[in-house]
Amino acid sequence: MEGGALLDPERLEQYLKADASHLGVHHVHAIERFANGLSSLSCRVEVETDSGPTTWVLRAEPDHGVIPPYDIVWESELLARVGESGLPVPGIVHVEADEHALGHRFALMTFVDGEVYQSLDHRLEDDPALKKSVQTRFVEMLARIHQTEDHGLAGFDDGPSSARALVAVCRQRLADTEIMPKPLLRHALDVLDRLAPECERLVLIHGDYRLPNLKWWDGEIVGVLDWELARVGDPVSDLAFTQTVGAGPCAVENELADYYCELTGETIDERRVVYYQTLELVKGSIIGLAGAHDLASGGTDLRLLSVAAMGATAEPIVSMLESQLELAEEMDT
Amino acid sequence: MILLDSQQILAAIGRSLETHVLPSLDDELAQTQVHAALTALAEVSHRLEHGDPYVEANTRLETGLRSLATETQGESPELAAQIETALTAAAGIDDPRERNRSLGEALTGLLGRDDPGVARVRQLLEQEASRIAGEDSTWMCTAAIESLQ
Numbered sequence: 001m002e003g004g005a006l007l008d009p010e011r012l013e014q015y016l017k018a019d020a021s022h023l024g025v026h027h028v029h030a031i032e033r034f035a036n037g038l039s040s041l042s043c044r045v046e047v048e049t050d051s052g053p054t055t056w057v058l059r060a061e062p063d064h065g066v067i068p069p070y071d072i073v074w075e076s077e078l079l080a081r082v083g084e085s086g087l088p089v090p091g092i093v094h095v096e097a098d099e100h101a102l103g104h105r106f107a108l109m110t111f112v113d114g115e116v117y118q119s120l121d122h123r124l125e126d127d128p129a130l131k132k133s134v135q136t137r138f139v140e141m142l143a144r145i146h147q148t149e150d151h152g153l154a155g156f157d158d159g160p161s162s163a164r165a166l167v168a169v170c171r172q173r174l175a176d177t178e179i180m181p182k183p184l185l186r187h188a189l190d191v192l193d194r195l196a197p198e199c200e201r202l203v204l205i206h207g208d209y210r211l212p213n214l215k216w217w218d219g220e221i222v223g224v225l226d227w228e229l230a231r232v233g234d235p236v237s238d239l240a241f242t243q244t245v246g247a248g249p250c251a252v253e254n255e256l257a258d259y260y261c262e263l264t265g266e267t268i269d270e271r272r273v274v275y276y277q278t279l280e281l282v283k284g285s286i287i288g289l290a291g292a293h294d295l296a297s298g299g300t301d302l303r304l305l306s307v308a309a310m311g312a313t314a315e316p317i318v319s320m321l322e323s324q325l326e327l328a329e330e331m332d333t
Numbered sequence: 334m335i336l337l338d339s340q341q342i343l344a345a346i347g348r349s350l351e352t353h354v355l356p357s358l359d360d361e362l363a364q365t366q367v368h369a370a371l372t373a374l375a376e377v378s379h380r381l382e383h384g385d386p387y388v389e390a391n392t393r394l395e396t397g398l399r400s401l402a403t404e405t406q407g408e409s410p411e412l413a414a415q416i417e418t419a420l421t422a423a424a425g426i427d428d429p430r431e432r433n434r435s436l437g438e439a440l441t442g443l444l445g446r447d448d449p450g451v452a453r454v455r456q457l458l459e460q461e462a463s464r465i466a467g468e469d470s471t472w473m474c475t476a477a478i479e480s481l482q
Binding site: 190312 | 361365369440459463474477478479
């Protein structure tokens with residue numbers, strides 16, 4: 001089973017008593033893997049400590065994964081930093097940077113209790129007032145993330161540099177995972193490289209901002225989870241994600257985009273939106289290819305077959321958006 | 334087991350998983366893996382009946398490229414010649430996946446050309462990508478996608 005020693009309560013208890021004695025762990029009652037999620041290995045850990053029964057989340061770099069490279073130490077540092085800046089994120093309890101300790105590098109985090117809405121959630125469809133409130137809070141939190149300055153991530157000189165850095169990552173991932181040639185995706189990456197847009201400001205980007213990654217309590221967002229794709233970039237990038245790969249009732253477009261602009265002072269031009277929609281869909285397609293590649297290289301999670309199929313559905317849309325981008329460029333020149 | 338053909342064996346595996354394994358599983362991730370396995374078995378069974386989908390994909394691409402070479406002969410003779418070269422190279426490859434790989438690499442080269450005829454190459458690839466997306470979506474497991482949310 002993936003996780004090995006890490007998912008064995010006895011082994012984890014021994015480790016915590018020996019190597020993290022400051023946590024005051026007496027007993028690890030249970031470790032339960034969360035069924036959702038695609039990349040990092042995440043588990044709920046029930047422990048008995050000096051302070052009594054506690055629930056933590058154990059998040060580890062996976063044996064196989066579709067969005068490498070994983071760096072739980074980097075992610076933990078980012079979480080600690082943005083948490084100090086006031087964003088509602090899990091607190092970091094402990095980080096193990098040595099993969100030999102329990103077979104994986106991992107972090108223990110506080111468990112954020114709360115409700116989760118899915119991208120297709122009947123509760124939101126059945127209750128327009130709830131949907132409106134969730135949409136509003138969703139946009140407000142995105143604006144807060146984009147206004148967080150103390151994140152410690154490496155920056156870029158300008159919009160094109162940040163976009164091209166992401167295109168370069170996609171190009172590398174495509175080269176690493178392309179089982180069969182994908183001419184349209186390769187061409188799309190060339191176009192994205194060539195047409196990387198300027199932007200007014202570069203901000204902290206979450207990279208996977210969608211409803212399933214948020215925890216809610218009493219109508220407020222109390223946890224923003226899954227920061228492994230965070231980076232510095234054009235804020236429109238996160239907006240485009242909510243309209244494409246992360247689409248759902250909170251797609252930040254029309255009135256929600258207007259509200260976002262009101263909160264942040266950002267102006268959004270259509271060409272940047274199309275650019276980042278294309279880039280997000282290319283990323284989604286490549287994650288699908290990575291799923292197929294993972295299964296062909298020893299992976300065991302059969303859900304990746306469906307992820308690969310879903311990735312294929314993005315490819316024709318990428319090409320269509322790419323044509324729009326090129327047309328806009330021709331009109332400009 | 335020689336008596337049953339491959340599809341009958343796959344169908345029996347599917348029924349066994351549904352009848353004897355799935356109901357006994359409490360773990361949500363394990364249940365989803367079985368659902369995904371059942372969908373994969375159905376896809377493999379379909380391939381046993383209809384053949385590797387790349388055979389049909391290659392036929393469609395090659396037919397489209399052949400027409401394109403003829404149509405662009407006058408306005409873009411170099412493009413037409415490059416398409417003919419790609420078709421000749423692919424024709425010598427029997428394995429459908431290797432043949433598709435050869436076509437894919439050649440098409441990547443065509444897309445990089447500065448030539449008005451390239452738009453039609455792209456159109457052909459878009460049509461094929463849409464067709465594959467449609468076929469692939471048939472084999473998407475809803476439980477698998479939902480569990481990833």
